[in-house]
Amino acid sequence: xxxxxxxxxxxxxxxxxxxxxxxxxxxxxxxxxxxxxxxxxxxxxxxxxxxxxxxxxxxxxxxxxxxxxxxxxxxxxxxxxxxxxxxxxxxxxxxxxxxxxxxxxxxxxxxxxxxxxxxxxxxxxxxxxxxxxxxxxxxxxxxxxxxxxxxxxxxxxxxxxxxxxxxxxxxxxxxxxxxxxxxxxxxxxxxxxxxxxxxxxxxxxxxxxxxxxxxxxxxxxxxxxxxx
Amino acid sequence: xxxxxxxxxxxxxxxxxxxxxxxxxxxxxxxxxxxxxxxxxxxxxxxxxxxxxxxxxxxxxxxxxxxxxxxxxxxxxxxxxxxxxxxxxxxxxxxxxxxxxxxxxxxxxxxxxxxxxxxxxxxxxxxxxxxxxxxxxxxxxxxxxxxxxxxxxxxxxxxxxxxxxxxxxxxxxxxxxxxxxxxxxxxxxxxxxxxxxxxxxxxxxxxxxxxxxxxxxxxxxxxxxxxxxxxxxxxxxxxxxxxxxxxxxxxxxxxxxxxxxxxxxxxxxxxxxxxxxxxxxxxxxxxxxxxxxxxxxxxxxxxxxxxxxxxxxxxxxxxxxxxxxxxxxxxxxxxxxxxxxxxxxxxxxxxxxxxxxxxxxxxxxxxxxxxxxxxxxxxxxxxxxxxxxxxxxxxxxxxxxxxxxxxxxxxxxxxxxxxxxxxxxxxxxxxxxxxxxxxxxxxxxxxxxxxxxxxxxxxxxxxxxxxxxxxxxxxxxxxxxxxxxxxxxxxxxxxxxxxxxxxxxxxxxxxxxxxxxxxxxxxxxxxxxxxxxxxxxxxxxxxxxxxxxxxxxxxxxxxxxxxxxxxxxxxxxxxxxxxxxxxxxxxxxxxxxxxx
Numbered sequence: 001x002x003x004x005x006x007x008x009x010x011x012x013x014x015x016x017x018x019x020x021x022x023x024x025x026x027x028x029x030x031x032x033x034x035x036x037x038x039x040x041x042x043x044x045x046x047x048x049x050x051x052x053x054x055x056x057x058x059x060x061x062x063x064x065x066x067x068x069x070x071x072x073x074x075x076x077x078x079x080x081x082x083x084x085x086x087x088x089x090x091x092x093x094x095x096x097x098x099x100x101x102x103x104x105x106x107x108x109x110x111x112x113x114x115x116x117x118x119x120x121x122x123x124x125x126x127x128x129x130x131x132x133x134x135x136x137x138x139x140x141x142x143x144x145x146x147x148x149x150x151x152x153x154x155x156x157x158x159x160x161x162x163x164x165x166x167x168x169x170x171x172x173x174x175x176x177x178x179x180x181x182x183x184x185x186x187x188x189x190x191x192x193x194x195x196x197x198x199x200x201x202x203x204x205x206x207x208x209x210x211x212x213x214x215x216x217x218x219x220x221x222x223x224x225x226x227x228x
Numbered sequence: 229x230x231x232x233x234x235x236x237x238x239x240x241x242x243x244x245x246x247x248x249x250x251x252x253x254x255x256x257x258x259x260x261x262x263x264x265x266x267x268x269x270x271x272x273x274x275x276x277x278x279x280x281x282x283x284x285x286x287x288x289x290x291x292x293x294x295x296x297x298x299x300x301x302x303x304x305x306x307x308x309x310x311x312x313x314x315x316x317x318x319x320x321x322x323x324x325x326x327x328x329x330x331x332x333x334x335x336x337x338x339x340x341x342x343x344x345x346x347x348x349x350x351x352x353x354x355x356x357x358x359x360x361x362x363x364x365x366x367x368x369x370x371x372x373x374x375x376x377x378x379x380x381x382x383x384x385x386x387x388x389x390x391x392x393x394x395x396x397x398x399x400x401x402x403x404x405x406x407x408x409x410x411x412x413x414x415x416x417x418x419x420x421x422x423x424x425x426x427x428x429x430x431x432x433x434x435x436x437x438x439x440x441x442x443x444x445x446x447x448x449x450x451x452x453x454x455x456x457x458x459x460x461x462x463x464x465x466x467x468x469x470x471x472x473x474x475x476x477x478x479x480x481x482x483x484x485x486x487x488x489x490x491x492x493x494x495x496x497x498x499x500x501x502x503x504x505x506x507x508x509x510x511x512x513x514x515x516x517x518x519x520x521x522x523x524x525x526x527x528x529x530x531x532x533x534x535x536x537x538x539x540x541x542x543x544x545x546x547x548x549x550x551x552x553x554x555x556x557x558x559x560x561x562x563x564x565x566x567x568x569x570x571x572x573x574x575x576x577x578x579x580x581x582x583x584x585x586x587x588x589x590x591x592x593x594x595x596x597x598x599x600x601x602x603x604x605x606x607x608x609x610x611x612x613x614x615x616x617x618x619x620x621x622x623x624x625x626x627x628x629x630x631x632x633x634x635x636x637x638x639x640x641x642x643x644x645x646x647x648x649x650x651x652x653x654x655x656x657x658x659x660x661x662x663x664x665x666x667x668x669x670x671x672x673x674x675x676x677x678x679x680x681x682x683x684x685x686x687x688x689x690x691x692x693x694x695x696x697x698x699x700x701x702x703x704x705x706x707x708x709x710x711x712x713x714x715x716x717x718x719x720x721x722x723x724x725x726x727x728x729x730x731x732x733x734x735x736x737x738x739x740x741x742x743x744x745x746x747x748x749x750x751x752x753x754x755x756x757x758x759x760x761x762x763x764x765x766x767x768x769x770x771x772x773x774x775x776x777x778x779x780x781x782x783x784x785x786x787x788x789x790x791x792x793x794x795x796x797x798x799x800x801x802x803x804x805x806x807x808x809x810x811x812x813x814x815x816x817x818x819x820x821x822x823x824x
Contacts (some may be wrong), residue, residue: 016647034529042577042721042763043720043721043722043760043763044721044722045721045722045723045762045763046722048760048761055518055760055761060577077755079756079760079761082753082754082757083722083723083757083761086722086723086730087722087726088725089726090725090726090729097749120730121733123729144722145719145725153701156583160281160283161283162283163281163283163284163286163287163292164287164572165283165286165287165289165297166291166292166719167290167291167292167293167555167572167717167719168289168714168715168716168717168718168725168728168729169714169717169718169719169725169726169728169729170719171719171720171725174283174286174287174290175283176281176282176283177282177283178268178269178271178272178282182394
């Protein structure tokens with residue numbers, strides 16, 4: 001069974017989403033909140049595609065025989081660029097000084113989609129960092145609310161260290177302790193949640209800049225040419 | 229109140245709710261009502277007792293407007309910020325109240341006595357300005373009432389001792405049709421349905437061509453059939469009484485004077501789909517109706533209309549009421565189900581739809597209050613009779629909640645197909661500039677379109693009908709709606725979370741006379757993105773009022789533009805205002821010559 005992705009035939013197994021089938025076929029659909037290890041979430045909307053003329057998130061729409069899916073069209077990449085700009089301005093992202101620069105999916109996707117400026121006015125939210133944990137640092141300024149850490153901690157680590165609170169533009173990541181400090185949770189540096197963050201919120205301490213800028217993941221090849 | 233007292237109250241509330249984690253929202257509400265805020269120690273206790281992670285409890289408390297982790301005042305006053313009530317002077321009254329209390333809106337007074345702020349429309353558009361004080365509804369506010377209320381707050385008089393007439397909510401039924409004049413005794417419709425049998429009753433609903441009254445207009449018969457056919461251990465009926473669309477208050481009136489009909493409709497739905505349990509999700513703003521609804525349920529139980537083996541038929545059915553806590557998005561059926569399960573009200577990924585995977589994963593039919601009430605009429609008089617009323621694709625009648633610039637605001641029942649002009653004439657509106665049909669997420673209709681019909685074929689509506697006369701500024705209307713959506717976005721998906729705030733900011737920028745035609749293009753661009761990429765209907769429709777008014781009332785925007793070319797967003801003179809304040813200067817030399 002197969003469907004067309006940007007005019008190319010992509011095989012699929014019934015039950016697979018468009019994203020899963022595309023990944024298996026080595027095709028890149030831009031995404032941030034999706035990771036093949038975890039249940040689809042569908043919140044970042046970067047993977048918005050056009051299925052037989054209708055918009056849908058590739059990570060949640062099931063593949064069907066003969067469907068015609070637009071992915072990297074100018075129209076869709078334009079929408080994705082705007083979504084990226086939204087993510088950049090709602091948080092505080094300073095790529096040049098960020099430890100995750102070069103390993104960051106948000107930054108890499110922005111390069112891939114040729115985002116040249118943030119376009120919108122910055123929101124400059126006030127988001128204090130949490131350095132309480134002996135081995136991990138949380139810099140909430142960079143959070144894009146993808147909930148990968150929420151899912152990894154809950155579904156893989158069985159710990160529920162992370163959760164979301166607030167609503168609307170005030171939605172924010174919290175940790176599972178009344179003090180609000182990561183040190184007061186059972187988070188360990190070996191948890192899956194510690195390494196799942198696509199941006200630079202969850203960082204290992206004392207590892208800063210161990211790999212030099214220029215030798216990092218997306219310095220070597222653009223995100224669209226890397227295994228997903 | 230001391231920490232041990234908090235613990236004792238929490239323990240009692242947990243006990244009353246059987247330490248059931250799906251009742252988390254109800255537990256938080258009840259504790260808030262008893263204590264006045266939600267201390268962390270209480271959240272820790274809840275998490276421990278319900279065996280939930282602390283973050284989950286804090287996440288739920290942080291989602292709903294009426295909950296929240298910060299301390300509220302001992303008196304918490306929330307003014308309804310519906311545009312209609314703003315037109316009636318709610319903002320000036322709220323400012324007056326704040327001035328008299330020496331507080332800033334949205335902030336708690338230094339002594340912790342009182343906070344005054346705003347909340348989204350509380351469903352009193354026909355008798356505003358209205359407010360909530362510690363969850364209780366006060367209508368028809370005036371300057372005199374503000375003055376007396378401030379005195380009562382200062383004197384620390386319990387809300388229960390305040391003048392009774394302040395809490396009066398009137399029905400204002402102006403035009404009755406088959407629904408509001410039903411003339412049925414409690415139990416008659418259920419008896420008729422049971423005489424038909426479940427399959428035949430469902431066939432009548434299909435034949436009646438009944439469509440959902442919440443606005444989307446999905447076929448009720450198809451929904452019930454899909455739910456009935458879905459495999460599952462248990463089936464559920466959910467009544468969506470989360471009437472949050474600004475300007476809508478018809479469900480409030482149905483729940484007040486027609487509660488038996490609504491509950492009976494739920495029973496009929498349960499009978500058709502094979503459910504033994506019904507849940508009514510009552511919006512938090514209608515808390516004052518809770519007691520009355522529980523009393524109606526109790527009467528129905530004693531009459532043998534709810535419970536085991538109803539009418540000796542072997543049909544078991546009972547109904548439970550859940551209260552919301554201030555979240556418009558919970559009107560979306562999958563978000564409502566999440567909320568019923570005691571979670572943050574975030575819409576689910578669909579498919580699967582609730583008819584197959586709903587409450588606790590079981591097949592669930594979610595229906596609007598009015599839809600369920602209509603089912604009773606169909607049980608008695610049959611589908612063919614019902615389908616003959618209204619228009620080809622919109623059978624039956626529709627309740628309209630009319631508010632704004634008209635002589636007789638209130639509830640009007642019309643057969644589908646009535647023109648906007650007819651409704652305007654009936655409610656005593658003159659010099660009408662525009663009508664917002666179905667609230668902010670609906671359609672703004674200009675004077676040259678008043679011949680259009682209220683029906684799914686033309687102007688679909690959840691029931692709001694907001695009237696604006698020639699003296700109103702349609703830009704201000706759209707700006708109010710933009711603020712509403714930014715406040716009510718659940719924050720789950722990027723386009724809606726950030727987009728609603730960007731739209732709000734752009735509208736404020738235009739209002740501050742710093743906009744340019746570029747900003748107007750930006751509004752169109754954001755609308756296209758949100759309509760195509762948002763996760764649910766809230767985001768899809770959030771730009772409707774802006775785009776509608778841009779297309780139909782463009783001069784209201786353009787007169788706010790300084791230049792048709794370019795206007796910098798940065799105001800140098802404004803930037804100096806802090807320096808002026810610090811140096812205590814306000815002379816001419818402290819201002820820029822070209823200041824606006």
